[in-house]
Amino acid sequence: MATLFTLLNTVFDLAPPFLIGVAVDVVVQRETSLMAGLLGVTDPMTQLWWLALATFVIWGLESVTEYVALVQWRNLAQELQHDLRLATYAHVQDLELAYYEDRSTGGLMAVMNDDVNQLERFLDIGAKDILQLVAVIVILGAFFFVAAPGVAWLAFLPMPVIVWGSLRFQKRLAPRYARVREQVGHVNAQLGNNLAGIATIKSFTAEEAETRRIADASLDYVARNRDAIRLSSAFVPLIRIAIVAGFMATLVLGGWMTLQGQLLVGVYSTLVFMTQRLLWPLTRLGQTLDLYQRAMASTRRIFDLLDVVPGMDDGERSLPRERVAGELRFEGVRFSYASGPEVLRGVDLDVPAGSTVAIVGATGAGKSSVVKLLLRFYDTTAGRVTLDGVDLRELRLRDLRSAVGLVSQDVFLFHGSVRDNVAYGRPDASDAQIRRALELAEAAPFVAELPFGLETIVGERGQKLSGGQRQRLSLARAVLKDPPILVLDEATSAVDNETEAAIQRSLETVTQGRTTVVIAHRLSTIRHADRIYVLDLGRVLESGTHDDLLARDGAYAALWRVQTGERLRSAAD
Numbered sequence: 237m238a239t240l241f242t243l244l245n246t247v248f249d250l251a252p253p254f255l256i257g258v259a260v261d262v263v264v265q266r267e268t269s270l271m272a273g274l275l276g277v278t279d280p281m282t283q284l285w286w287l288a289l290a291t292f293v294i295w296g297l298e299s300v301t302e303y304v305a306l307v308q309w310r311n312l313a314q315e316l317q318h319d320l321r322l323a324t325y326a327h328v329q330d331l332e333l334a335y336y337e338d339r340s341t342g343g344l345m346a347v348m349n350d351d352v353n354q355l356e357r358f359l360d361i362g363a364k365d366i367l368q369l370v371a372v373i374v375i376l377g378a379f380f381f382v383a384a385p386g387v388a389w390l391a392f393l394p395m396p397v398i399v400w401g402s403l404r405f406q407k408r409l410a411p412r413y414a415r416v417r418e419q420v421g422h423v424n425a426q427l428g429n430n431l432a433g434i435a436t437i438k439s440f441t442a443e444e445a446e447t448r449r450i451a452d453a454s455l456d457y458v459a460r461n462r463d464a465i466r467l468s469s470a471f472v473p474l475i476r477i478a479i480v481a482g483f484m485a486t487l488v489l490g491g492w493m494t495l496q497g498q499l500l501v502g503v504y505s506t507l508v509f510m511t512q513r514l515l516w517p518l519t520r521l522g523q524t525l526d527l528y529q530r531a532m533a534s535t536r537r538i539f540d541l542l543d544v545v546p547g548m549d550d551g552e553r554s555l556p557r558e559r560v561a562g563e564l565r566f567e568g569v570r571f572s573y574a575s576g577p578e579v580l581r582g583v584d585l586d587v588p589a590g591s592t593v594a595i596v597g598a599t600g601a602g603k604s605s606v607v608k609l610l611l612r613f614y615d616t617t618a619g620r621v622t623l624d625g626v627d628l629r630e631l632r633l634r635d636l637r638s639a640v641g642l643v644s645q646d647v648f649l650f651h652g653s654v655r656d657n658v659a660y661g662r663p664d665a666s667d668a669q670i671r672r673a674l675e676l677a678e679a680a681p682f683v684a685e686l687p688f689g690l691e692t693i694v695g696e697r698g699q700k701l702s703g704g705q706r707q708r709l710s711l712a713r714a715v716l717k718d719p720p721i722l723v724l725d726e727a728t729s730a731v732d733n734e735t736e737a738a739i740q741r742s743l744e745t746v747t748q749g750r751t752t753v754v755i756a757h758r759l760s761t762i763r764h765a766d767r768i769y770v771l772d773l774g775r776v777l778e779s780g781t782h783d784d785l786l787a788r789d790g791a792y793a794a795l796w797r798v799q800t801g802e803r804l805r806s807a808a809d
Contacts, residue, residue, distance in 0.1 A: 238308035241301045242364055246371040248298035253509035255291055260505040262287065305364065313359035321352045324541055332548040333613045337574060341432075342425030347541050350420050351534035358531035365524045369517050376510050383503050386493060390485040394478035398518050401478075405471050406525050412464040413533040419457040421537075426453050468526045475518055486511040548615055551631040560639045560720040561589040561624050562751030564610065568619035571605055578617070579605050581774040586767075589624075592752040594762035596795065597771035603755045606771075607725045610753065611640055623721075641714035645726035647706040649698030654683055655690040657698070657709055661717035669716060676746050677712035679705070715746050722747060725755045759792075759799050768792065 267278040277283055325348055377392065430437060430446050437446050487508060494504040566585035572578045579602045587593045595603050608614050609621050612628050621628045628636060641661075649657045658673060659665045665673075670690065674680040682705055686692040698706045714722060724743070740761060743752075756762045763782040770777045770785070770792045777791045785792035 238305060238312050238364075239367060241305035241308060242367050243371050245298060245301035245305050246368050247375065248294050248301060249368075250372065250375055250510075250513065251294045251298075252291070253506055253513055255287060255294070256505060256509060259284065259287055260501055261503075264501045309364050310360055313356045316359060317352050317356040320355065320538060321348055324348045324352070324538060327542055327544070331544060331546050333608070334547060334574065335544065340421075340425035340429065342423075342428035343421040344541075345428060346417075346421035346424040347537050350424070351417060351537050354417075354534035355531050355538070358527045362524045362527035362531065365517075365520055366528075369520075369524075372513065372517055376513065379510065380507070384490065384493070384499055384507055386498070387486055387490045387507060390482060390489055392482075393485065394482040395518075397478045398475055401471070401474060402525060405467065406529060408467060409464060409525065409529045410532070412460070412467065413529045414536070416457070416460045416464055416530075417533045417537055419453070419460050423450075423453045423457050426450055471525070479518060483511050548612070549629075550633050551629055551636075553626060553630045553632065555623070555626065555631050555635045555639070557635070557639050557720060562639075562720045563587065563589040563622075563624050564721070564751065564753070565622045565625075566606070566609075566619070567622065569609065569616050569621060570618040571602075571609060571614065571616050573614075579774050580609075580616075582619070583771070583774065583776055585769055585776070587751060587753060588766075589751055590749065591766040592747055592754065592764075594754040594756050594765040594768045595771060596756050596759060596762065596768060596792065598795075600773075601771040602774045603771055604725060607642070607644075607723055607753070607755060610723060611642065612636055639719055640721045640723055641717045641719035642723045642725065643707075643711050643714045647698065647703075647710040649694050649701070649706055649709060651693070651696045653688075653691050653693055654686065654709065657694060658690075658712045658716055660713055665716055670712075673712040673716035676715050677708045678741060679708035679712050682708070711743075711746070719750070721751045721753070723753045723755075726757055759796050770795075 262280055262283045266280045277286070328344060328348070373395075380387070380392075426449060430450065437443060490499060490504050490507050493499040494501060499507075564585070564587035566583050569580050569583045569585075570578055571580040579600075583602070583606070585593070585595075585606070595606055597603055605614075609616060610628075612621075612633060615629060623631065623636065623639070650660070655667075655670060658670050662669075667690070671680065674683055683689060683692075692700075694700050694706075694709075698709070701709070754762050754765060759782075762768060765782070767779060768782060768785060769779045770790075772791060778785060778788060780788065786796060
């Protein structure tokens with residue numbers, strides 16, 4: 237529809253110069269004019285009135301077709317922008333976590349937002365201009381060679397020069413705009429990083445230093461744009477010289493042929509007007525190529541992102557949540573991040589269904605890596621992880637992750653209400669179910685004191701709440717999901733003693749009847765676990781119950797003494 241109405245609009249837009257030529261023909265030829273032959277009317281004034289009526293109709297149709305064409309092109313641009321942004325986001329969302337290790341959020345945002353917008357701008361303006369230019373050349377070319385073949389070649393003489401110049405400009409502009417789009421991603425990455433770390437910037441009074449860093453990145457963007465602008469701006473002045481040459485040749489040779497009686501005055505008038513109409517749109521070719529090159533640079537970045545092949549294949553085996561018993565096993569698991577050193581080195585873990593198993597160890601022992609493998613954020617380098625005897629790589633990711641509820645040390649709350657965040661895993665949950673989850677997580681009292689209760693906006697990343705409040709909402713979110721497997725990754729390491737006690741009371745209730753894996757730094761929180769594994773440098777040093785491990789007087793007992801202060805007291809004595 238956009239193309240059809242653009243072509244119709246071009247036809248009606250070219251009609252007025254033809255009408256001028258016909259009007260000149262009526263005034264000069266009078267009773268023998270073209271209009272007299274077509275209408276069978278010899279009176280010149282009557283011919284002019286008919287011509288005026290035709291002019292009104294054509295201008296009206298030109299306005300209508302231009303309106304429809306603009307609406308269609310802009311709607312097309314919006315729809316394509318929406319589809320492309322959704323496609324890139326969905327694709328990025330499906331990529332494994334390892335993909336994000338070397339990429340910034342700001343850079344990805346630049347592709348999904350700025351680059352998609354560049355394509356929209358081209359469809360809004362550039363695509364229509366290209367189509368109209370081609371239509372003008374075809375229509376007027378046909379007219380010129382039919383009406384005045386002896387002059388037509390002069391009007392078209394500058395075109396090879398213009399096309400050659402356009403291609404040269406396009407070739408030189410392409411790498412410049414690629415550099416511009418690359419710098420846009422860099423600027424966005426720095427802005428996003430700084431906004432995420434604004435508290436750190438303020439605490440270190442680094443505002444001026446960060447402003448200078450952003451200024452340097454922004455100035456580099458300005459410089460790269462200036463380089464492209466300098467070249468693209470030179471296009472129109474150079475092309476205009478070629479256009480003037482064609483116009484002058486048509487004006488002089490066409491005028492001489494008219495004076496010699498070889499060309500009608502009306503045809504000559506039309507040729508003069510049409511030469512300008514034929515060649516003048518070419519001055520916009522520079523602007524159109526500018527939009528095109530920006531759009532192509534952005535499109536290449538978009539498709540480079542869409543061409544990224546996920547490094548982790550989804551399994552094909554389904555496992556409905558109601559059939560999950562919750563037995564977990566790590567069998568000779570070895571794992572490393574990208575090209576880094578191994579963080580797990582032949583780990584064997586056994587988590588019976590319905591039991592509570594804790595994993596402890598010093599920082600860097602590999603505890604959080606166990607969680608990431610359990611949720612299959614990463615795949616093992618060697619060995620395997622199983623759920624109810626099935627290798628996780630065989631299970632559908634959706635089934636696996638719907639069976640696991642994660643409460644992490646690094647709580648992420650979305651900008652929205654308390655209700656939205658608690659019900660994130662179960663959007664259809666009722667108020668009664670949400671309140672029950674809050675009670676189990678011992679979050680109900682503080683939620684009741686919030687200004688708007690469940691409807692209170694928590695802010696980006698939950699910044700309006702304290703760390704303990706965020707942690708309890710995270711626990712409530714996992715409780716509402718009601719998974720057969722609950723994973724607590726350092727869930728109490730960043731809260732005060734009172735909050736820790738409240739969370740511990742909650743956990744005693746919510747862990748009943750489900751498999752629970754606890755990654756703990758504070759050993760007091762896992763002393764009642766059915767089994768405790770002690771990791772050190774990616775290996776299991778020892779395992780057993782709290783009492784067994786204390787009696788063994790090994791690594792766990794040493795950690796326990798440090799945390800309870802026994803070693804410090806003995807040193808003081």
